[in-house]
Each structure stands twice: as C-alpha cells, then as structure tokens.
Amino acid sequence: MLMKKYIVTLWAVALMLLTAACGGSGSRSAKRLAVSIEPQRYLLEHIAGDRWEVVTLLEKGSDPENFDPTVSLLRSVSEADAYFIVGTMDFEKSVAGRLSSGNPDIKIVDTSKGIELLTGTHSHRGSDGSVHTHTVADPHTWSSLPNAIVMATNMCDALVEIDPDNAGIYRANCDTLVAQLEAVHRDITAELVQSPHRRFLIWHPSLSYFARDYSLEQISLGDTNRELSPLTFKNNIDIASNADSIVMFTQTDYDYNRSDAVARQARARTVxxxxxxxxxxxxLQTIAKEIAR
Ligand SMILES: [Zn+2]
Structure with a gap:
C-alpha cells in the first residue's frame, strides 16, 4: 500500500517537472516561422532544421499573382516569430502590414535584399486592370540558383539574430545548403555550355533569371492569365514556329488554353x-536537362 502511494507521488512529481519544462517557453509547443511560397520553405528548413516549424502562406494551386490569404491562414501565420517575404510579390506588402498590426513583434525579413532584380521581363496587372511591364521587378527570383544563395544567406542572418544561441548550427546548415546550390549551379552551367540549344518556349515568362544565368533566350507566348483571342493565338504559332526551339514549358499554375496546339504546330516538346x-x-535541374536534351 505504501509502495503504491510512493509510485503515485513519483508520477506526480515527474508530471509536474514535464509541465514546467514545456510551459517555460510560452504557450506554443513549436516555434514558428512563415514564408510566402514553398521554395522558400525548402531553403529555410535546410537552415533551421527541426528547431522551427515553417508554414507557407501560398496554398497549393493558388495563383501567386492574384492571391488573398484566408483569415484562418493569416491567424496561423501571425503566431510566427518572423515572416520571410520573397520581396517581389504583390500580396506580400498587404499581408506583412496585416501581420504587423496583429503582432507588432513579428519580424519581416526581405529575402530579396542584395538580388539584382530584372525589369521589363514580366507584366503586372494593377488593381484597375491595367497591365504594366517595364517598371516592375520580375517576381520569379527563385528561378536562379545564385539568387537562391542570396535568399538563403538572408534567411540565415535573420535566424541568427532571432535565435543567437543556435547561431553555430544555423551557419553550418547554411554553409552546407549553399555548397549544394553552388554544385547544382556548376553542373547546369557545364551541361548548358555544351548544348547547341539556346532557346526555349514558355507560356508565362517565369524563367527570366534562369535564362540570364545561363545566357539562354526565353521566348514567352503569353503573360497574364487570360483567354487568347484568335489573332493572339495565330501570332503565338508564328512566333513559336520561327523560334526554332525544341521544348516548350507549360506550368501547372497557369492553365492556358491551347498551349499544346501551339507547341505541336511549332514542333516543340511540351514539358x-x-x-x-x-x-x-x-x-531547375529538370529544366536544364530538357533544354540540353
Ligand atoms: Zn509571373
């Protein structure tokens, strides 16, 4: 009887200790960081390891160029210690403002800092419906491995500031990640240098930085996500046929009609x-292989 009482007391003490240990760092069980898009989560998870939970704002299948997060998603992101923005996407400014007003302590980190942005390669639809091209930075920065290295370094610096106790771990993880990205960049450079193909077709111009890195020519057939007029459709076939390109990239998130028909007429493979x-x-490795093939 006495033994049983003793065991029960031991259990109570253990439970108390456990509760104290978990409760010490606040009410949340895991510390949270937020990013705009999945490729950023790839970079940040490689640096942060399993010390942090990383949540992505842009849901699968959403169009990043017409995105408005739901209230419940915003609430989950607002509990983060930091929100890492791509720095070039339209929705980020308003989201960052709404997050900061709900949680003044949230750190907003612009991961595009130090990236040489391209202009004139990508259109942008204003709230009034008008389309601008030349003054707007091309948002697809992560289509470049050198850009991704800058993004990773910015993430690492911010994480070290937020959690200096684990700076050594974050720096080591970042070094490994950067070495991996550099190796892939070297491989792609070597692969494309030997390739006789220097042009590729694409619907939405999302590979401008990739084309710049490897001196390729991106031939974009459409920009904003709209139905094509018969005249535009015919022009696209002419452009594609004259491009002498062997591959045409199509993108899951931009459901353009009749892109297969254009590619067929131009005798290009669709990927x-x-x-x-x-x-x-x-x-990016797949894209390089398909261009060089
Ligand atoms: Zn775009």
Whole structure:
C-alpha cells in the first residue's frame, strides 16, 4: 500500500517537472516561422532544421499573382516569430502590414535584399486592370540558383539574430545548403555550355533569371492569365514556329488554353513544370536537362 502511494507521488512529481519544462517557453509547443511560397520553405528548413516549424502562406494551386490569404491562414501565420517575404510579390506588402498590426513583434525579413532584380521581363496587372511591364521587378527570383544563395544567406542572418544561441548550427546548415546550390549551379552551367540549344518556349515568362544565368533566350507566348483571342493565338504559332526551339514549358499554375496546339504546330516538346514546388532545385535541374536534351 505504501509502495503504491510512493509510485503515485513519483508520477506526480515527474508530471509536474514535464509541465514546467514545456510551459517555460510560452504557450506554443513549436516555434514558428512563415514564408510566402514553398521554395522558400525548402531553403529555410535546410537552415533551421527541426528547431522551427515553417508554414507557407501560398496554398497549393493558388495563383501567386492574384492571391488573398484566408483569415484562418493569416491567424496561423501571425503566431510566427518572423515572416520571410520573397520581396517581389504583390500580396506580400498587404499581408506583412496585416501581420504587423496583429503582432507588432513579428519580424519581416526581405529575402530579396542584395538580388539584382530584372525589369521589363514580366507584366503586372494593377488593381484597375491595367497591365504594366517595364517598371516592375520580375517576381520569379527563385528561378536562379545564385539568387537562391542570396535568399538563403538572408534567411540565415535573420535566424541568427532571432535565435543567437543556435547561431553555430544555423551557419553550418547554411554553409552546407549553399555548397549544394553552388554544385547544382556548376553542373547546369557545364551541361548548358555544351548544348547547341539556346532557346526555349514558355507560356508565362517565369524563367527570366534562369535564362540570364545561363545566357539562354526565353521566348514567352503569353503573360497574364487570360483567354487568347484568335489573332493572339495565330501570332503565338508564328512566333513559336520561327523560334526554332525544341521544348516548350507549360506550368501547372497557369492553365492556358491551347498551349499544346501551339507547341505541336511549332514542333516543340511540351514539358510541364511547377515553379512553386517545394524542391525547386530538382525542378531547375529538370529544366536544364530538357533544354540540353
Ligand atoms: Zn509571373
């Protein structure tokens, strides 16, 4: 009887200790960081390891160029210690403002800091419906491995500031990640240098930085996500046929009609890509292989 009482007391003490240990760091069980898109989560998880939970704002299948997060999603992101923005996407400014007003302590980190942005390669639809091209920075920065290295370094610096106790771990993880990205960049450079193919067709111009990195020519057939007029459709076939390109990339998140028909007329292979996939590094390797093939 006495023994049983003793065991029960031991259990109570153990439970108390456990509760105290968990409750010490606040009410949340895991510390949270937020990012805009899945490729950023790839980079940040490689640096942060399992010390942090990383949540992505842009839901699967959402169009990043017409995105408005739901209230429940915003609430989950607002509990983060930091929100890492791509720095070039329209929705980020308003989201960052709404997060900061709900949680003044949240740190907003612009991961595009130090990236040489391209202009004139991508259109942007204003709230009044008008389309601008030349003054707007091309938002698809992560289609470049050198850009991704800058993004990773910015993430690492911010994380070290937020959690200096684990700075050594974050720096070591970041060094490993940067070495991996550099190796892939070297491989792609070597692969494309030997390739006689220097042009590729694409519907939405989301590979401008990739084309710049490897001196390729991106021939974009459409920009904003709209139905094509018969005249535009015919022009596209002419452009594609004259481009002498062997491959045309189509994108899951932009459901353009009749892109297969254009590719067939131009005698180009269609290859579906999704730039918003988590493992965007493998995605870039696939794109390089398809161009060089
Ligand atoms: Zn775009």
């Amino acid at each position: 579906e890509i999704n730039q918003l996939d988590y493992d965007f590094v493998s995605g």
